[in-house]
Amino acid sequence: MPESTKKTTIYDLAELAGTSAGTVSAVINGNWEKRRISRKLATKVLRLADEHGFALNMQARALSRERSGMIGMIVPMYDNRYFSSIAQGFEARARDAGYFPIVTCTRRDPDLELAAARAMLGYQVERLICTGTTDPDRLHDLCSHANVPTTNLDLPGTKATSIISDNFQGALDLTLALLDRFPGAEPDAVFIGGRDTDHNTRERIRGFKEAFARRGMPLDDARILPCGYAADKASSALREYAGAGGVVPELLFVNSTISLEGIISALEDITGPAAKKPTLGCFDWDPFAARISQDIIMVRQDVDRMLEALFDVIAHPADEGAGTVQLIEVPTILDDRAARFGT
Amino acid sequence: MPESTKKTTIYDLAELAGTSAGTVSAVINGNWEKRRISRKLATKVLRLADEHGFALNMQARALSRERSGMIGMIVPMYDNRYFSSIAQGFEARARDAGYFPIVTCTRRDPDLELAAARAMLGYQVERLICTGTTDPDRLHDLCSHANVPTTNLDLPGTKATSIISDNFQGALDLTLALLDRFPGAEPDAVFIGGRDTDHNTRERIRGFKEAFARRGMPLDDARILPCGYAADKASSALREYAGAGGVVPELLFVNSTISLEGIISALEDITGPAAKKPTLGCFDWDPFAARISQDIIMVRQDVDRMLEALFDVIAHPADEGAGTVQLIEVPTILDDRAARFGT
DNA sequence: AGCTTCTGCACAACCGGTTGTGCTTTTGTT
């Protein structure tokens, strides 16, 4: 029979049980034996707590313990498979590790990233994971100032441990697989999407170029178009490249699924919906995109392994403070459906 | 020059400024005029706060104000466009409204939903939005007990205001559009995916049936297969339906994008990747799925309008407690690309 | 019976803010 007007506190329970708040606290936390509370009283308190749907006020607990139990993550977006599975997996693992996970998405907006980090610090997160943030080092500075460790995911920083995909190797493998589709020929190829200011895009471009070098093919820098990630930027970049003639490349390396969205729609506009699409490669995976044409190869980032590495770092803050800033690179997975069907 | 060992508190600032904690608090909160703090002292405190990267401890604030500023949302998944845009839009709007949004995904697991709600209550969220939860009423009871108002999104409950799509009308429109692809004929049609225990699935089935009724076509209940949402459930349900003969329906109403994933892969297994796919309808939208075939029609739920309605409810808790439990239905949007290309 | 040891618990300080109250000093008025 809860009085329902206010939340039940340990003081309420103490009064109901005819005991003190400290005792109730001990019982709730399961240290009643350590604190020599009689089993009888403990049972009584637990029963009352249950009857009243008592829930500890974690804010108060955090205040006195000086540990909030919260762990924060900043993510650029939820609306693609890569980041959404990161968020989803992170939450599950964080809960398993006894944390209360707080994930928030900041739409690749540096100011919002900073504001979100500040908010999280205000709410006393014990650690912040910066996923795909535009300036991980700035976030690191902000956090380290408040004594909150950070870890970078997806995009690396120079001041904290970073866990990222092996972008170079992934892009190299992808490009080689794409080139294999043109035996003996030199396809008209283009790399599109991403920002050449970010580490991942630069590494992927490096992998793209390396593949051509290995095949002994020339590659003009005009074919590298890091126009940004957004769908509309990718589509206008492609339209511009195609020009008035409407000639699209034979081979397209698209640097994210969100850019791919723009590319697909631009292709339809330029060549019509029924026309044969160019051979597509995409760094990142999506189940539907993988089936949109027979001629698409996708690179899947190994989110599980990345998260495993992340929670390894969290569980063993060994070199905390030691000058060693690690860069952990996780191999990617090539998803070449046509090749699978072929065998 | 921060001492960096510990977080700066208002007490630290007070000492540095040669004033009291209460005064610092007033300055930080901007009520220094109301509390007649001199501009000079206020500026000094603000300067110090800035120099030391001071951040208010929101837990402590929440404790004393008895208002946490946090608003929680439970979502089943992040990995589809519908829920991810809900999460993304919710966060943006919540921030605009001055809240600190906490979103968490519970993978359609009733126990996890309950546990997550409890955790959120512990952290003193001021309100909980239950999106697509399996048992909204149970969550409502839990929360109302702690005096925390809830609102249901996507799936309705009977005890709190619910904002959902007009599932019946959406399904009706979709099915009619699908049937229009078979002029003069009675296609072999199947409804697949979802749970017949949830309100949305039931309403969509009702809309599906209604369309056939309006066209004067018979519809056997054996063609309704609410086999669950998961991709593998949908694919085995389809395989089973197709039987040894491998005859797939001509018209498929798929009840969610996640089920569609399973359907697409099952179709490839049954008929081969190059075969003509059946005419597909899908309740929910995905940019890549929409382009996977010429013959797919998708229903897009109007997330923006739903969130607008949600924050309307939040801003005007008018009938708080009044027996009126509202059900707000938002129209859906039909995405028929082929029809658009046709005109 | 007297002393020690152990059991079982209450008490109070503290975590970092917020806010009502009231005291001192300055300013203004006549």
Add this chain to the structure above:
DNA sequence: AACAAAAGCACAACCGGTTGTGCAGAAGCT
């Protein structure tokens, strides 16, 4: 010069927990 009003701030209680300390009574020992 005397007094009222206003300005400028300090103080302390409170929010709901946690935890170190200490005290009363029971139990054990001789």
